[in-house]
Structure formats: C-alpha cells, structure tokens
Amino acid sequence: MAADPLSLPPQPVPDAVTAPFWAALAEGRLAMCRCGHCGLWMQPPLERCRRCAGPTRFTDVAGTGTVYSFIVQHRATVPGYLDDLPYVVALVELDEQAGLRLPARIVGVDPAEVRCGLRVRAEFADLPGGDFTVALFRPLDES
Ligand SMILES: [Zn+2]
Incomplete structure (x- = not known):
C-alpha cells in the first residue's frame, strides 16, 4: 500500500x-x-x-557552523515528522561567513540540551516521499 x-x-x-x-x-x-x-x-x-x-x-562549504537560533517542535504541525517529536529546527550560522544562516533540523542530541552557540556539522539524509536529500546538523564532538 x-x-x-x-x-x-x-x-x-x-x-x-x-x-x-x-x-x-x-x-x-x-x-x-x-x-x-x-x-x-x-x-x-x-x-x-x-x-x-x-x-x-x-x-x-565545510558544513560546520553554530546554532544561531532554534525552536523545539512539540506538536505535529508539519506532516511526516510525527515519529520524531519533539525535534529541533534551528538557524545554523555556517562558519564561512557571519550571517550565512541555513534553517535545518538538529539531530543526535536531546532537544533540552540544544543551546545557541552549539557547534554542529552537516550530515545528509533522504527526505521521505521524494527524490530529495536534506542537510541535518549534529553536534560536533570537540572534546
Ligand atoms: Zn559580489
């Protein structure tokens, strides 16, 4: 089906x-x-x-950046992400230039632990339902 x-x-x-x-x-x-x-x-x-x-x-671009701003989505307002609630949508400021910001999901971290200034790196995932790949960002392990 x-x-x-x-x-x-x-x-x-x-x-x-x-x-x-x-x-x-x-x-x-x-x-x-x-x-x-x-x-x-x-x-x-x-x-x-x-x-x-x-x-x-x-x-x-290098794919590294910093969380500039973010929201934690607790309700299913966008189809396709019900299984992922709650999830984080951020504006990631890329390292190449101040003000170069890309909206993207932040993965691999408890939403309660996301902060402005968090260092992140891009990874790629298939977008369900079509032929598109999207960029997601995951916290950098800088320890
Ligand atoms: Zn120019």
Missing part, C-alpha cells in the same frame, strides 16, 4: 536559482550561493550579488 501523502513531509520545489543547492545535496555536498566577484555568500540564493551585482554560483 502506498504511503498516505498527508503523512509525508513537504517536498522542495527547486527553481532555476535553487536547483544547484538540491543537486549538491543529492551528491552529499552542502553548497551555498556565493558571488564570483567579491566572494559574498548569500542565503537565500540570488542570481546576482546583492553587494556588487556580480554573477553568483554555488560553492561547497
């Missing part, structure tokens, strides 16, 4: 600007939009640099 579509998480809808982001994830890489002229990183991605109007391209 096919899975109930209402039990699946929302699926990405790549467009011309965001398609390279999803293609990189499918290959196990986290790539962010960067200006080819001045090097500014941009999230969300733009076709032209917001600082110098230069052309942009997706460039791999």
